[in-house]
Amino acid sequence: MLGRLQEDFRAWLVSGEDQAAAPFGAGAEAGLAVYLNNYRTQLLNCLKISFPVVRSRMGEDAFRETAIAHIDRRPPRSWTLDAYAEDFPATLTMLHPDNPDLHELIWIEQSLADAFVGPDAEPLALEALGAADWETVRLVFAPTLVSRPATTNAAAVWTALRQDESPPEAEMLSEPAGLIVWRRGLDAFIEQIDAAEYQALQAIVRHGSFTALCAAMVEREGEEKGVALAATLLSGWLRRGLVVGLSE
Amino acid sequence: MSNKNPRFSGFGLGLRREHYRDFLESQVPVDFIEVISENFMVAGGRPRHVLRQVRERHPVALHGVSMSVGSASGVDRDYLLRLKALADEIEPLFVSDHVSWSRTGGFTAHDLLPVPYTEEALDVVCANVSRAQDVLKRPMLLENPSSYLTFGSSTMSEWEFIGEMARRTGCDLLLDINNIYVSGANHGFDPLAFLDGIPLDRVRQIHLAGHSQGRDLLIDTHDTPVRDEVWDLYARAVARLGPVATMIERDGNIPPLSELLDELFVARRLSADSHAVLAEAV
Numbered sequence: 001m002l003g004r005l006q007e008d009f010r011a012w013l014v015s016g017e018d019q020a021a022a023p024f025g026a027g028a029e030a031g032l033a034v035y036l037n038n039y040r041t042q043l044l045n046c047l048k049i050s051f052p053v054v055r056s057r058m059g060e061d062a063f064r065e066t067a068i069a070h071i072d073r074r075p076p077r078s079w080t081l082d083a084y085a086e087d088f089p090a091t092l093t094m095l096h097p098d099n100p101d102l103h104e105l106i107w108i109e110q111s112l113a114d115a116f117v118g119p120d121a122e123p124l125a126l127e128a129l130g131a132a133d134w135e136t137v138r139l140v141f142a143p144t145l146v147s148r149p150a151t152t153n154a155a156a157v158w159t160a161l162r163q164d165e166s167p168p169e170a171e172m173l174s175e176p177a178g179l180i181v182w183r184r185g186l187d188a189f190i191e192q193i194d195a196a197e198y199q200a201l202q203a204i205v206r207h208g209s210f211t212a213l214c215a216a217m218v219e220r221e222g223e224e225k226g227v228a229l230a231a232t233l234l235s236g237w238l239r240r241g242l243v244v245g246l247s248e
Numbered sequence: 249m250s251n252k253n254p255r256f257s258g259f260g261l262g263l264r265r266e267h268y269r270d271f272l273e274s275q276v277p278v279d280f281i282e283v284i285s286e287n288f289m290v291a292g293g294r295p296r297h298v299l300r301q302v303r304e305r306h307p308v309a310l311h312g313v314s315m316s317v318g319s320a321s322g323v324d325r326d327y328l329l330r331l332k333a334l335a336d337e338i339e340p341l342f343v344s345d346h347v348s349w350s351r352t353g354g355f356t357a358h359d360l361l362p363v364p365y366t367e368e369a370l371d372v373v374c375a376n377v378s379r380a381q382d383v384l385k386r387p388m389l390l391e392n393p394s395s396y397l398t399f400g401s402s403t404m405s406e407w408e409f410i411g412e413m414a415r416r417t418g419c420d421l422l423l424d425i426n427n428i429y430v431s432g433a434n435h436g437f438d439p440l441a442f443l444d445g446i447p448l449d450r451v452r453q454i455h456l457a458g459h460s461q462g463r464d465l466l467i468d469t470h471d472t473p474v475r476d477e478v479w480d481l482y483a484r485a486v487a488r489l490g491p492v493a494t495m496i497e498r499d500g501n502i503p504p505l506s507e508l509l510d511e512l513f514v515a516r517r518l519s520a521d522s523h524a525v526l527a528e529a530v
Binding site: 003014030035118120 | 293294354398467
């Protein structure tokens with residue numbers, strides 16, 4: 001009986017249709033309306049709070065329309081309301097398939113939110129490098145580090161909107177690039193990186209070997225330039241706190 | 249599960265993002281802090297950092313909204329393990345949640361939905377509370393929710409249901425005075441009958457909050473100051489209970505911390521006054 005009642009309640013909240021209210025009998029309308037309003041308002045507010053920059057970029061009406069469509073098609077499943085935001089980028093992409101700038105903007109916003117509460121890790125201290133055996137050592141990257149290809153100027157748009165500045169017009173990048181998001185200390189960061197660094201980072205996060213990275217750079221750029229490029233990349237990753245450890 | 253919840257009679261506030269700086273940079277005159285457990289059941293980052301710092305200054309009560317002890321499909325094991333990990337780190341004053349449900353199958357409503365007050369629901373709630381207490385290895389506090397719906401299948405009152413739950417599971421109670429008032433107004437019962445009907449010796453904490461008048465029903469909005477009628481009911485409750493931990497919940501239209509501290513002062517005064525009357529009577 002209780003399980004059936006709870007399934008009836010779910011059907012009411014998800015559909016809000018008169019026939020779904022029938023099992024609760026006459027006189028339940030006012031109460032059911034309160035719970036339905038709470039349910040939809042809670043989810044709408046969750047999406048609004050989770051994506052303020054995307055909301056600002058889309059405009060209130062377009063964002064609300066997309067959010068309502070998401071609420072209609074994806075009832076929440078997780079015990080944490082924060083998780084409800086995770087599937088919203090897929091709905092936005094489905095409803096706005098020709099807006100790659102929005103796809104990248106919402107990826108940035110979602111990734112920063114994830115990094116904000118992701119696992120803690122201290123950046124690797126430079127002194128630790130002295131004892132490393134570079135033939136065998138592998139770099140361990142921040143657990144919050146995520147990346148994706150960049151095709152638009154979404155990073156510049158995001159930065160401007162976060163700083164309450166007038167954002168640039170959305171435009172495609174003239175060259176392929178990458179986006180990275182990570183947290184250092186308590187602050188999460190977004191950065192657009194060039195294609196060479198993006199590819200190198202993708203490869204080393206996957207296999208961890210600095211020696212393999214050097215070999216790849218040497219093969220592409222030649223001995224002297226390749227080693228120097230690998231060293232420059234490593235220096236940049238350390239400076240930004242992307243590297244949090246070494247392993248054999 | 250062998251330990252007991254402490255008898256703690258201080259006055260506290262909820263930790264809300266708007267007041268993080270106040271709590272981190274000054275000595276706020278509260279006896280304890282209550283946090284929404286789920287906001288801190290994350291891997292790391294600023295939320296856990298803030299909570300650790302606040303914990304260094306104040307006792308902390310963990311108050312959950314997602315355990316769903318009324319779910320016919322049981323409580324979520326992953327949820328319980330995460331809550332236990334947080335509790336093990338924070339060593340909270342209390343761990344609490346609501347006599348309600350939010351999850352059925354793979355669906356979560358993210359609201360405190362009402363249970364019918366039936367023997368079947370009582371069995372479900374008691375089994376879920378017992379399981380939670382076994383995992384957490386501590387007795388919980390369960391709170392009476394505000395509700396907007398009753399069920400024709402109910403065979404007992406809310407206070408009879410809650411009292412029997414406490415008796416069977418050994419859990420303690422978090423008495424939400426505003427919720428008693430709101431549900432009483434919505435469903436036509438006397439709030440004093442509620443107070444008379446629950447096992448007062450199991451009450452370890454009190455919640456106070458504001459409510460609003462909806463189109464047909466009173467709504468537990470937590471976005472206004474505590475209303476006079478709720479203060480009156482609080483005074484009657486503490487006159488029966490004696491000293492008990494009391495906190496004010498505010499989740500919307502959040503004012504400067506000083507305004508909440510002023511409200512908390514009212515609670516301190518009413519509590520002291522009622523104890524003085526009690527002492528005179530003795």
